[in-house]
Structures are given as C-alpha cells and as structure tokens.
C-alpha cells in the first residue's frame with residue numbers, strides 16, 4: 421500500500437542497514453509503522469566498498485520494512501556519512517534593490533546563493549546549507565526578514581560538503597532497486613531531529629552518534645547548527661582492539677564487548693575474570709575483566725579526545741553547551757560511556773535516543789536507529805513546508821547542491 425504521508429528513512433551503516441517506515445499524522449505527530457534491519461556487508465567506515473553486496477543488503481532491509489509495515493517503498497530519505505564530509509560556517513550578504521520597499525522571498529534565495537559562493541574542492545558537492553541567523557541592516561537575531569524594511573540582508577549558514585562520487589555511490593545503491601532517493605541527509609543532522617528538542621538546541625548541545633565505523637557529531641548553539649562532522653572511528657575499532665589484544669576471533673570479541681564490556685576502570689576485583697564458554701568452534705577461555713575494560717576505555721577515550729581537539733580547533737563552542745552532551749548510536753550502550761565522556765568534556769552527558777514518537781516501541785528505544793528515525797522527522801518537516809516533488813525540482817535548478825537548502829530545518 422502506498423500512502424502520501426508515509427516517509428522512509430534509510431541508513432546504510434557500517435554495522436547494520438536499516439529502513440524505517442513512518443507515518444506523518446495530521447496533528448504533526450509521527451508513528452513508526454515498521455523497521456527492516458539486516459547486518460551490513462560491503463560498507464566500511466560508513467562508506468560503500470562493495471557495491472553489489474551493499475545493494476543486496478539494502479534490498480533485504482527494504483523488503484523487510486515493507487513486510488512489517490504493509491507499505492510499498494517507492495522512495496527514501498538516505499542518511500550519509502563518512503570522514504570525507506566537512507563543514508564550515510559562512511556569511512552571505514546582499515543589498516536590497518533601491519526600488520524595492522521591503523525584503524522579499526527572492527532576497528532570501530539570493531543571500532543563500534551568496535553564502536554558497538565559496539570554493540570547495542572540485543571533487544566535492546554541497547550537501548547542506550543550514551541557516552543559522554539573519555541580520556537586517558546589522559540587526560541580529562532576525563528570524564524571518566520577509567516583509568521587513570532594510571537595505572542590507574546578511575545571513576550566516578552552516579555549510580556541509582563531501583566527495584560527490586562517494587555520496588552518489590550510496591544513492592546509486594538505492595536507485596539500483598528502482599527506489600528514489602528524495603534527499604541525502606548528513607547522518608548527525610538526521611539523528612538530531614529526534615534526539616534533541618528545541619529547548620536543548622537553544623541551550624546548546626553536542627550530539628555524538630557513535631556507530632560501528634564512524635563517530636558523527638553536530639553542535640547546536642542558540643538553536644543553530646555551528647559545527648558538524650565525522651571521525652572514522654567507531655565500535656568496530658573497539659572490537660578489533662579486543663580481538664588483537666586478547667587474541668580472539670572478531671565475532672567472539674564483539675560478543676564479549678557487548679555482553680561484558682565497560683569503559684570504567686578500577687571497578688573490578690583483583691584477578692576478576694570473564695569465562696568464555698566453550699561454544700561451536702571456539703574453545704573455552706578466561707580473560708581478565710580489567711584488561712578487557714582497559715582496551716575498551718583506551719579506544720573510547722581516544723575517540724573523545726580526538727573529537728574534543730577537533731571541536732576546539734574550529735570555533736570552540738564547548739563553553740556554550742548549556743544542555744550538555746547527548747550520546748546515541750550503538751556504542752551509546754557501552755557501559756559507563758557517559759562517565760568517560762563527562763570526564764573528557766567536563767560537561768553533563770546523557771545517553772539518548774529518539775524522543776516523542778509513537779509506534780514500534782523496540783525501534784524507538786534502540787539508539788542504533790536514531791539516524792533512520794530522524795530522517796522521517798526531517799522528511800515530515802520538509803513536506804509540511806513544501807509539497808512532494810518540490811525537492812527534485814529544486815535540485816534541477818541548483819545542480820551544485822546535492823541535497824536540500826535548509827531554511828526550515830535546524
């Protein structure tokens with residue numbers, strides 16, 4: 421069954437590929453109707469490395485989502501990530517024509533285009549241009565300048581860009597299945613739609629989505645996106661470290677991490693061990709709990725240290741995060757990760773997942789699905805503002821932009 425108010429979020433993640441089908445209701449609420457999720461193959465560090473295999477996984481995830489929701493998936497909103505994605509802030513300025521009395525819609529388009537008149541590497545494409553603030557004749561904090569009197573309009577934007585072919589490969593994976601990609605959305609921007617509320621964005625918040633192969637982040641201050649990016653580090657690195665350090669096969673190291681691991685040091689009894697049972701193909705083994713936790717701790721600390729340095733190297737907003745840090749993604753389930761983040765960033769830390777959503781409870785409660793669920797909220801926000809078909813027409817007009825020019829998403 422195909423319905424007009426149905427949206428599908430698709431994440432081609434390093435650990436899992438998932439499609440979430442959601443319904444937007446007339447009162448503005450959202451309901452998750454069904455989820456399709458399969459283990460990921462052909463993806464490394466959030467990017468496709470084996471096109472055919474990844475495409476097959478996408479096909480399976482979509483088929484499962486269709487079964488569970490009784491919806492035929494014709495199009496999706498796609499989460500994209502990868503360490504090739506970069507961002508920066510830029511201001512656009514335009515003079516309002518002398519013969520024009522008040523600021524018009526077309527001036528907003530012009531100021532947006534002016535902000536995008538910056539050089540990015542030739543192999544890159546713009547993904548988002550997210551509005552931060554307008555200024556009319558120097559007046560700060562203007563939310564909507566249309567209809568105001570003014571001679572000069574400025575606007576600050578957060579601009580996200582990445583390597584064109586890598587983004588296109590993810591899109592082609594979906595198109596190969598005769599499914600349209602309505603928009604490609606940078607993954608942490610999608611997660612933030614459902615993990616953070618307006619109040620937290622206004623107070624200032626850092627969202628960290630730690631998955632299998634990447635750590636995506638986005639910083640909001642005064643309700644606007646100020647920083648975003650991706651580190652090519654995630655839970656797979658922890659599993660690899662355990663596998664190498666304790667000489668265990670990857671599958672066993674993964675199980676040990678998920679079932680017994682913690683990032684807290686000094687909590688174990690002297691000589692305390694974890695006994696790995698004899699199971700199919702694996703002989704039994706004992707590992708020291710403190711050694712296991714030390715391996716996990718070191719990798720997670722390295723990730724947080726790196727992220728902190730990266731945030732400080734750009735404009736440092738860490739002192740403006742009144743709401744603190746919100747960790748989501750599969751690795752948010754690691755025991756004690758909030759304590760370690762608090763120690764490194766010296767800020768309050770919350771383990772977070774999608775908020776205020778109805779429908780399949782197990783999906784909403786699963787932090788691994790934050791990005792895919794967030795895509796549905798993103799889709800809803802866009803379609804409440806503009807009818808379907810508007811995005812593709814906009815893209816035809818502005819080929820430099822792969823994605824959407826976000827005036828109304830924050």
Ligand SMILES: Nc1ncnc2c1ncn2[C@@H]1O[C@H](COP(=O)(O)OP(=O)(O)OP(=O)(O)O)[C@@H](O)[C@H]1O
Nearest residue numbers: 433434435436631632633634655656750751753788
């Ligand atoms: N209960 C748990 N405890 C610890 N780690 C967990 C738990 N559950 C899942 N993980 C880890 O979370 C990671 C997968 O998270 P997620 O599904 O968010 O990644 P992904 O979206 O597929 O990857 P990416 O976004 O990096 O491309 C894996 O490393 C997995 O080991």
Ligand SMILES: [Mg+2]
Nearest residue numbers: 433631749791
């Ligand atoms: Mg992910």
